[in-house]
Amino acid sequence: ESMITGESLPVEKSIGSPVIGATINRSGMLTVQATSVGKNSALAQIIKLVERAQSSKAPIQQLADKISNIFVPIVLAVAMGTFIVWWLAQGELTPALLRMIAVLLISCPCAMGLATPLAVMVGMGRGAENGILFKSSEALQRIQDVDVVVLDKTGTVTEGRLRVTDFLNVPDTVFSEPELLRIAASAEAGSEHPIAAAVIEFAAQQQLDVSHPDQFQSVAGHGIRATVGSHQVLIGNDRLMQQSNINTSSLRDAALSQQAEAKAVMWIAIDGKLQAIISVADTIKPDSVDAIRRLRDRGLQVLLITGDNQATATAIAKQVGISDFQAEVLPEHKADAVKKLQDSGKVVAMIGDGINDAPALAQADVGIAIGTGTDVAMETADVTLMRGELSRALDAIKLSQATLRNIKQNLFWAFGYNVALIPIAAGVLAPFSNLPDFLRQLHPIMAAFAMVASDLVIVTNALRLKRFRF
Known part of the structure; x- marks a missing residue:
């Protein structure tokens, strides 16, 4: 159900459990009864939320247009x-026409027209060169005004795929660790199973040499x-060990410690005896901790909102230094959480990568999609970070601020130039x-x-943005 909840591990289902359309059955057989179809399905509801949020966004008026x-x-x-x-003062047509033409030429609004779009074009091009679209x-x-950054967990703060984090064998095992x-x-x-893929990798x-x-x-x-060579192998959770009468006491404390860190622990028994535990987790991206610290250092409030379980959310938030987080949040409730922040006067950026993030991405003042995520997220978002690095979100904010500063410089120059030279062209210095x-007759x-x-x-000023350093 990762497409909806962001949960990295498969979710166990039993008789009477609800299942969501478009999710994947990883093992076993099942019979499902459709309780919602068409516009009432979970996916259709997400699409409806996205469309509603997108249509409510008002475009920002260009400062240059107001001035023009x-x-x-x-x-x-x-x-x-x-x-x-x-004409009245001198009684001659030609000098009057020359002064009028000089006024029209010197005040041609080309400068006003170039001030904004040229800086925007160069700024967006500079962003694209560095994977920020x-x-x-x-x-x-809009992104320069953001004061709250809401993060999804899976695929945004974390890699979005399971990896082995720990492999611990019992002290008295007869096998070497590689064996x-x-x-x-x-x-x-x-x-x-995804855990199997992580172990094999x-x-x-x-x-x-894996056979x-x-x-x-x-x-x-x-x-x-499974049977591997002459060995009977059992790999699974606590319940499988209990059903098979495997004593797990020797590694119980280690397993509990790793589970407290939101890791999935699998027990490995060979020939009826516990030999090791192997832990997997959706690991944190290399740049996440530093990126979140830098966002907070700039005075931005950082929140984590995820559909994953409370234990996992708590562990991940602690590891990346986020104190404010929400767990087990459905897609529509993510959008509600963003709207609640907006209603309190905050300018919100939402960063996510999955279908489940689409409503919140659309609702946010600025939706930022991780480029390694789903097409739906990228289509909904205002900004896409093509390299999948969370640190690029801060770079996007800094680039926005530099671009807007450049636009204001351009407009100030264009306005100041016209204020200074139009009177000269009109002949105020003639006496x-x-x-x-x-100067007397321009x-x-x-x-x-x-x-x-x-x-x-x-x-020239706009082209300075090409040298902007991230």
């Missing part, structure tokens, strides 16, 4: 006023029985005979050169 809406009419009025004043310019602008691991991996070679990393078992039996919900002629050609120079300043 006022700027253009004012320039036209100033140009016409300049023509009328100088912004779906829109609005996303690039024990080889026998266990060979027994698991007959299983399709671990053995392969140790360069052990297929001579006989194999899957004990649903408990483990496996001052001690000034150079080109020729349209000079005005055109000034306009181009202004555009070049903005282009």
